[in-house]
Amino acid sequence: MVNAFSFACSACGKCCNSPPAMTLAELFRHRDRFIGCIAIGRIPRKRVGERVRVGQHERVLDEADIAAFDTLADTLLQRAGDTFSITAQGYDYPSLARCPALEDDGRCAIHSHGKPLTCEVVPLDPLVPDTLQHLVLAARNQSAVYFGAECIREGEREGAALMVAQGRVVDAHAKDALIRRRLALEKEREVWGQAVFEALRKELFDSPAALARIPAGGFLTISIVPALLTVASVSGRCRRLCADYIDSQLALIDRCIAQALVRRRLEDRPVTLELRGFANAYRHAKAALAESTVMASDGGHSPAPGAVEAYLSGAVL
Secondary structure, three states, X not given: OOOOEEEOOOOOOOOOOOOOEEOHHHHHHOOOOOEEEEEEEEEOOOOOOOEEEEOOEEXXXXXXXXXXXXXXXXXXXXXXXXXXXXXXXXXXXXXXXXXXXXXXXXXXXXXXXXXXXXXXXXXXXXXXXXXXXXXXXXXXXXXXXXXXXXXXXXXXXXXXXXXXXXXXXXXXXXXXXXXXXXXXXXXXXXXXXXXXXXXXXXXXXOOHHHXXXXXXXXXXXXXXXXXXXXXXXXXXXXXXXXXHHHHHHHHHHHXXXXXXXXXXXXXXXHHHHHHHHHHXXXXXXXXXXXXXXXXXXXXXXXXXXHHHHHXXXXXXX
């Protein structure tokens, strides 16, 4: 079967080697477990005729492929010359090499209690068209992260779900997870992503020197405060929800830094400095919220207050 891959998760925890991308609503729900941040990545634009090769799998991108990429970019990403992803993200010390929700036995502590949508999508990529997901699986099958897991197998395999075949996502659960993650990313863009992008445009996205801070194939992480101030401006209840979130985050950052000081790892020092910067940004934001100095949002471009309140409180996920 051409370009077909099967997948069977053994819960080995190999792919749970860092905090996941999350929605703001998911971060609010798990505020005592995940430190939140904003992750900014640069997405290379694809061109007609571009050759994408992973091992023996190769695709020369045609106009339909580019149109599919553009459709995803128009609804999920931001454009300012280049294309950028702006997502909420869990944050922790990379030296730990584990998700904060990963238990000592390799199981997910929140698997049945609000596991992030991005984890349900694994090992697919919501920013890649369905017709090219076989290349995503081929690449991950060869990556060091998945080495030895044998959860991704080429072709049909007994005891594993056929995930992609003939340019289609054929597994019903995987297809549903992709749809829901893309809808969540679209919602994030509506609730706070577009506003944060515009707020950072001059300082970051219109500055070649600033853009150089975004590592190739990686992300620039910044405080999540710009997202909080955006949603806090919607209503008094949103402001109170953000203030409560900040209190939980300050306590969590204190615990994480205290644990890092006990570990005494040299590579942890830059992360500790960044976390202290996050904490300082939180304190300034909390003061602004207490003084009600957050600017009111533009009602013509923001979601209805009730919808944002429900989103942050977990009524809408």
